Amino acid sequence: MIYYVIHRLLAAVPTLLAVLSLVFVIVRIVPGDPAMAILGDQATPAAVAALDHKLGLDKPMWQQYADFIGASLAGDFGHSMITGRPIVSEVGAVLPYTVDLTLASLLLGCVIGVPLGVWAALHRNRPIDYAARLVSLLGLSFPVFVSGIYMLLLFALHWHLFPVIGSAHMDDPLDRLDKLVLPATTLGIVMSAYITRVTRSAMLAVLGEDYIRTARAKGVPWRRVVWHHALRNAAMPVVTVIGLYIGILIGNSVLTEIVFNRPGLGSIIVAALNNRDYTMLQGLMVIYCFLIVVVNLVTDLTYGLIDPRVKHA
Amino acid sequence: MLVRAALLASAVLCAAPAFAQPKTTLTIGIAAQDIGSLDPHFAVSTIDRIPVAWMFNGLVRFPPGSNDPAKLESDLAQSWESTPDGLTWTFHLRHGVQFQGGFGELTAEDVAFSLAKAGDAKTSAFSSELRPIKSIDVVDPYTIRLVLSQNVPALLGIVTDYSQGYIVSKKAVEQRGDGFKRNPIGTGPFGFASDTPSQSLELVANDAYFRGAPKIKKISYRFIPSDASRDLAFQNGELDVEYGRADQAWVNRTRAQAHTIVDIFEPAEEAELHLNTTIKPLDDIRVRQAIAYAIDRPELVGWRGKDVSREGLSVVPRGYLGFTAENGLLAHNLAKAKELLKQAGYPDGVTIKMVQSQLPEMFTAAQVFQAQLKKAGINLDMQVVEHATYHQMIRQDLSPIVYYSAARFPVADVYLTQFFSSRSIVKTPTAVTNFSHCDVADKEIDAARVETDRAKQLVLWAEAQKKIVAKVCAVPMFETLLVFAHHDTLDYGYKLAGSISLGPLITEATHFK
Numbered sequence: 001m002i003y004y005v006i007h008r009l010l011a012a013v014p015t016l017l018a019v020l021s022l023v024f025v026i027v028r029i030v031p032g033d034p035a036m037a038i039l040g041d042q043a044t045p046a047a048v049a050a051l052d053h054k055l056g057l058d059k060p061m062w063q064q065y066a067d068f069i070g071a072s073l074a075g076d077f078g079h080s081m082i083t084g085r086p087i088v089s090e091v092g093a094v095l096p097y098t099v100d101l102t103l104a105s106l107l108l109g110c111v112i113g114v115p116l117g118v119w120a121a122l123h124r125n126r127p128i129d130y131a132a133r134l135v136s137l138l139g140l141s142f143p144v145f146v147s148g149i150y151m152l153l154l155f156a157l158h159w160h161l162f163p164v165i166g167s168a169h170m171d172d173p174l175d176r177l178d179k180l181v182l183p184a185t186t187l188g189i190v191m192s193a194y195i196t197r198v199t200r201s202a203m204l205a206v207l208g209e210d211y212i213r214t215a216r217a218k219g220v221p222w223r224r225v226v227w228h229h230a231l232r233n234a235a236m237p238v239v240t241v242i243g244l245y246i247g248i249l250i251g252n253s254v255l256t257e258i259v260f261n262r263p264g265l266g267s268i269i270v271a272a273l274n275n276r277d278y279t280m281l282q283g284l285m286v287i288y289c290f291l292i293v294v295v296n297l298v299t300d301l302t303y304g305l306i307d308p309r310v311k312h313a
Numbered sequence: 314m315l316v317r318a319a320l321l322a323s324a325v326l327c328a329a330p331a332f333a334q335p336k337t338t339l340t341i342g343i344a345a346q347d348i349g350s351l352d353p354h355f356a357v358s359t360i361d362r363i364p365v366a367w368m369f370n371g372l373v374r375f376p377p378g379s380n381d382p383a384k385l386e387s388d389l390a391q392s393w394e395s396t397p398d399g400l401t402w403t404f405h406l407r408h409g410v411q412f413q414g415g416f417g418e419l420t421a422e423d424v425a426f427s428l429a430k431a432g433d434a435k436t437s438a439f440s441s442e443l444r445p446i447k448s449i450d451v452v453d454p455y456t457i458r459l460v461l462s463q464n465v466p467a468l469l470g471i472v473t474d475y476s477q478g479y480i481v482s483k484k485a486v487e488q489r490g491d492g493f494k495r496n497p498i499g500t501g502p503f504g505f506a507s508d509t510p511s512q513s514l515e516l517v518a519n520d521a522y523f524r525g526a527p528k529i530k531k532i533s534y535r536f537i538p539s540d541a542s543r544d545l546a547f548q549n550g551e552l553d554v555e556y557g558r559a560d561q562a563w564v565n566r567t568r569a570q571a572h573t574i575v576d577i578f579e580p581a582e583e584a585e586l587h588l589n590t591t592i593k594p595l596d597d598i599r600v601r602q603a604i605a606y607a608i609d610r611p612e613l614v615g616w617r618g619k620d621v622s623r624e625g626l627s628v629v630p631r632g633y634l635g636f637t638a639e640n641g642l643l644a645h646n647l648a649k650a651k652e653l654l655k656q657a658g659y660p661d662g663v664t665i666k667m668v669q670s671q672l673p674e675m676f677t678a679a680q681v682f683q684a685q686l687k688k689a690g691i692n693l694d695m696q697v698v699e700h701a702t703y704h705q706m707i708r709q710d711l712s713p714i715v716y717y718s719a720a721r722f723p724v725a726d727v728y729l730t731q732f733f734s735s736r737s738i739v740k741t742p743t744a745v746t747n748f749s750h751c752d753v754a755d756k757e758i759d760a761a762r763v764e765t766d767r768a769k770q771l772v773l774w775a776e777a778q779k780k781i782v783a784k785v786c787a788v789p790m791f792e793t794l795l796v797f798a799h800h801d802t803l804d805y806g807y808k809l810a811g812s813i814s815l816g817p818l819i820t821e822a823t824h825f826k
Contacts, residue, residue, distance in 0.1 A: 032701030037349065039438040041704065041719070042731060045744055047441075050434040082349055084494050085510060093510040152545050164536065164546035167512040258539045261546070263511035267538075271346040271511075276701055295784025 005297065013292040015068035016286060020072060023285040024065055027278050036080045037275040055081055057278075068282060077283035082275045087283035094263040096170050101256065101264065102249045104184035106242065109191025114238065116192065117199025118231060124204060132196060139193030148186045150257035155182055183260040187253060191245060196240045202234035209233070235306050236290075243299030247292045318522070337530040339803070342537045342552040343816075347511050352494040354430060354437035355477035358389050359815045362476075363536050364514055366814030368413070369481070369499035371474035372404050372424065377818045380579050380811030382634050382723055385469045389419060389480055389500065399765050401463045404472070406455040411521040412482045421457040422436075425449045426483035435460040439477035442586045446471075464763045466726045466770065467634070475722060475813050489785055502821045511536060528824035548572075555818060557796035559674075562616025563788030564796065570817075572801045579811035581792035583630040584678065584718040587732070587748035590786060594665065595713055601785035604714075605643040606650035607689035608682060613778040616681050621796055625789030628733065628781045632811075635725025635761070635774035640782045642789065650689035662690030668712035669695040669702035679716055682790065707722045707748060710740045715748040718793070720815070725774040729758045733781050747758065751786035752780075802826050 035048045036056070043051075052058045056067065071078060077087040115137075120132035156164045168179035206212065207230055215225045254266030265288065272280040345360040356365040374388035375381070390404040410419040430436045432443030437517035447462040465471065472478045485498035495678060497505055500523070503516040514534040518527040536545040540558055547555040548570060557575065568575050586604065594600045610624040623631070626638040654663060669679050676697065683693040693714070698706065707715045721727040730745075731737050735752035754777035761773035781787065797817055799805075806822025 030702070031705040032699070033705055036701060036704050038357070042357075042721075042745060044434075044437060044441050045742055047434045047438060054435065076377055083347060083493055083510070084350070090510050130717065149541050149545075152542065160549075163551060164542060164549050165537070165551050167509075167535075226497055259538065259542055261535075261537045261542050263509075267346060267511055274346075274699075274701060 001301075005301075008297050008300070009293070012290075013157065015293070017069075019285055019289045020069065020282065021065075021087040023282055024068060024278075027215075027276065028061065030276075032276040034129050034276045034278060037277070038307065072282075072286060077286065078279045080272075080277055080280040082272075082277045082280070087280055089252035090268065091265070091284065092289055094268055095256075096264055097168075097263045098250060098253070100176065100180055101183055101187065101253055101262070102246055104180055105187035105191050105249065106246060108184055108188025108264050109195050109245075110242070112188070113153065113195025113234070114199050114231075117137050117238075118203055118226065118276040120196065121203035121207060122226065129200075132200070136193040139189045139196075144186055144190065144255045145259050147189065148256060151182045151186055152259070164261070166262035177245045179260075179262070183256050183262055186260075187256050191249075194241055194245060195238060198238050199234065202237045203230060206230045206234045232306060236303065239299060239302050243302075245294055250288065250291050250295075296310045303305045333466050335528075336802070337528070338517065338533065339529045339531070339554070339819065339823070339825075340533045340535060341553050341554040341556075342543045342546055343556045343687065344538055344540065344543065345536045345646075346538050347536055348508060348514050348534075350494040351497045351505065353481065353497070353499070354439060354477060356476070357438050360536075362814045363816030364503075364516065364532075365479065365497075366474060366501075366812075366816070367516060367532065368497060368501040368505065369479035370410075370501055371478035372406075372680055373469050373478075374474040375811075375813050376807075377820050377822075378807040378809045378811065380500075380632075380723055380813045382467055382470050382473075388474060389424070390472075393469075395468070399468070400461045402459045402461070402468055402595055403452070404457050404459070405458070407523060408455060410500050410523045411519075412485070412498050412607055413519045413521075414485070414498050416482045416485050416498050417470060419482075419496075419500055420454040421451040422454070423483045424457045424480055425451050426486070427480045428477075430481065430486065431477040431479075437477060442471055442477045463510075464765050466762055466764075467724050470722060470724055473813075474591045503529075503532055503819065506531075523822055525821050527819075527821040529819060532819060534618055545800065549802075554797060554799040556816070557798050559621040559796050561620060564618065564620050567798050574799055574801055576797045576799065576809050576817065577794050578797075578809050578816075579632055579794065580720045580723055580813070581630055581632065581794045582718050582720040583621070583625050583750075583792045584716065584782050584790045585625065585628065585732075586682070586788040586790065587715040587717055588785060588787065589710070590784065591715045591748055591750045592713055594657065594659065594663055597657045598785060599653040599672040600659070600663065601788075602643060603650040603653040603657070603689060604686065604691060604787050605788045606646045606653065607686045607691055608788050608790055609645040609685050610790060611645070612685065613681060614680075616789055617678070617793065622791050622793045625792050627778050629725045629728045629774070629778055630720070631767070633721075633723040633725050633728060635729075635771055637775040638779055639775065640778045642782050643785075647689055650691075654690055659690070662692060664692040664694050665713055666694045666696060667716065668703055668706045669697050669716065670700045670707040671697050672700045672703075675716065675718070708739050708744070708746075710748075712748070712824040717746065719746075719747065723813075725778075726758070726762055729754065729774065729777055729781075730762075731814050733777070733786060734758050749783060749786035751784065753786065754780040755785045762817070 013207055035051050039047050079086055080090055116132050120129045123129045155161045162182050166179045166183055168176045170176060194269050212230055215229050254270050257264040257267045343360055349358055349361045350356055353365045370388045372390040373385045373687050376384055376386055386695055391407045395402045395405045428449050432440050434440040445461045445463050445465045448460045450458040452458050480532045482498040489496055500520055501521045504519045506515040506517045508514045516532040518530045520526040535809050543555050564575050567573055588595045614622050614624055627636055627640050629636045645745055659779050667792045686693050732746055733751045733754055735755050736743045737747035738750050739748055757773045757777035763768050765771040802825050804824055804826055805817055808819055809817055812818055
């Protein structure tokens with residue numbers, strides 16, 4: 001197992017390097033210039049040239065690339081071109097928010113989605129099934145920026161249960177939880193909708209299998225057949241979807257972050273793109289890729305836990 | 314939740330009028346993801362300019378609530394005089410002005426250092442503004458002398474509390490180097506306390522402020538990019554002041570809320586269509602005149618909102634020193650527009666390309682004037698690109714028509730020089746934002762800049778505007794004012810009619826009632 005983990009992490013290095021190279025090239029060939037964000041729209045060519053020199057953007061592209069790869073391998077991602085803060089501290093300041101939101105919405109999605117999917121499958125083509133499918137369709141159809149605003153209107157403005165501004169003091173667990181509830185619920189609803197649908201279809205496929213009929217014929221209690229035999233075998237596609245969705249959540253929860261005024265990786269990626277903050281984008285991509293690699297690894301390891309036939313060797 | 318309820322209940326029970334203390338923490342919501350630079354000489358965005366104005370002073374200042382350059386008054390300099398030729402200016406500093414954070418008393422060394430820093434392209438985004446200054450001499454610790462290479466329209470405007478005129482602590486800049494932009498030291502009523510990426514900037518009162526200790530003790534400047542979330546936070550009482558939207562529906566809705574005051578103030582940002590006079594079909598003045606006739610300014614203002622906008626009446630925004638409405642600007646006339654197009658050889662209409670930013674506020678406006686031009690047979694072929702790409706493409710001279718909206722220091726010279734002087738033509742070594750390649754008023758612009766007689770100067774600026782309008786280098790469309798909102802429990806301490814920092818000035822007198 002340990003060998004497998006190490007092997008997978010090492011295998012990720014070329015992927016990381018490829019992504020880094022791609023990001024390095026792409027951010028430099030798209031039009032736009034960090035000078036506009038730093039010097040404003042009245043900047044003269046002389047001022048832009050002075051800034052380019054200071055930022056090292058006047059060096060040949062290959063030299064910039066070599067500097068960047070060298071520094072990255074040494075673990076130095078540099079400073080944001082716009083804010084001047086170290087990239088590690090910029091990311092470190094928002095990463096806990098992203099992790100909190102991702103894990104909380106994942107938990108909520110599983111807690112709602114798995115039982116609902118199982119329930120719908122067990123009542124196929126009956127009112128309960130129709131209701132579950134309708135609810136999950138609604139969850140998928142409502143954009144986060146709409147459901148989020150409704151959440152704020154109801155729970156913050158009308159009932160005064162939660163604040164609108166969602167940037168918590170991370171060293172205060174109660175404040176952290178208080179400001180997590182609404183965004184996590186908003187994202188959790190979408191996630192539960194996905195999980196409900198995947199669980200339902202996976203369960204329907206499994207419930208028709210011979211071994212389920214055999215288990216029932218042997219007199220195994222129905223509850224055990226469903227939760228132990230059927231769900232365990234139906235869990236693989238669910239875990240795959242969850243793994244994929246975590247990857248999406250880490251970087252793409254930007255709308256939720258904006259609506260709830262919550263810091264996060266998604267927001268700073270968008271800001272870095274808008275400002276053409278090359279160093280920030282490069283640093284973010286390394287960290288983002290690393291997180292995706294870890295999530296994929298955990299997903300693969302989970303397969304082994306669910307199904308002993310999956311070997312990690 | 315229980316904890317929150319218990320805290321709320323105990324707070325209510327404990328509250329009694331006898332112990333009521335006025336609130337001293339001000340929370341402001343701004344439409345931004347994060348702060349860029351707090352070094353005042355690199356504070357180029359509205360988001361950065363607003364808090365910088367609370368932390369720094371100039372030698373002179375705009376009175377709080379005004380952006381009228383004719384009303385500049387004493388700030389760090391208690392008096393000043395100039396030689397009759399206007400080329401030598403001597404400023405006498407106030408005694409006992411203290412920098413924040415224990416960085417000592419302000420001296421002429423700090424002023425000389427600040428102006429030199431602001432005039433260097435390596436350490437300032439506004440270096441070109443200080444080009445006319447030949448030398449900066451420290452006469453004594455409280456006296457500084459500026460010698461100019463040429464007369465300038467408004468020397469005081471260069472050393473006021475705006476961009477290049479802010480005075481920084483020499484010691485702090487030298488100590489902190491690049492870190493100064495995130496941890497600055499000035500002499501203003503509020504000093505930097507902390508900043509949290511993507512969340513907020515926190516400032517504290519400078520109790521040693523030379524005009525007296527501020528009544529507000531803390532400012533929390535919160536970054537809330539979503540308009541809807543900012544509005545909800547304001548309605549929920551989590552914000553005292555919010556950055557508003559220049560939108561009539563927003564103004565009406567916000568005004569209808571209890572205990573809310575909507576602030577609409579100067580300077581306005583003027584939207585103009587800059588027409589590249591050197592390429593087909595815009596090199597034909599009849600086509601440019603047709604565009605000018607096709608633009609319906611009253612309709613644009615009606616769309617934008619009567620409280621937040623007004624018609625653009627010249628190629629220099631209203632209220633700027635030197636602005637004139639007597640310039641021969643063509644009024645909306647579709648028949649004339651069509652006739653001119655016919656005369657120019659386009660009886661069936663003409664199609665012109667335009668690079669357009671996808672920024673919603675700009676893109677929506679572009680769709681409105683695109684529809685107006687269409688009525689005259691002018692088809693605007695918009696290439697919609699992301700905002701940073703738009704800025705680069707228009708500076709590469711890739712857009713025959715450029716829709717540009719800007720506010721500048723309120724003296725005609727700045728607008729005329731940056732947009733209509735031949736030295737500012739894009740893709741040249743001295744380029745700024747002359748997208749039209751206009752050179753028709755160079756003589757007047759240059760002469761006005763060094764004219765010492767104000768009356769003659771005004772005549773020259775008026776003549777420049779007439780020539781630019783006659784050549785149709787640009788078509789003024791509408792001006793948009795700044796919009797904020799605050800709760801009526803907050804008193805700024807002055808009447809907010811204008812703000813050169815583009816946001817409400819928080820002074821020592823600002824307080825909660």
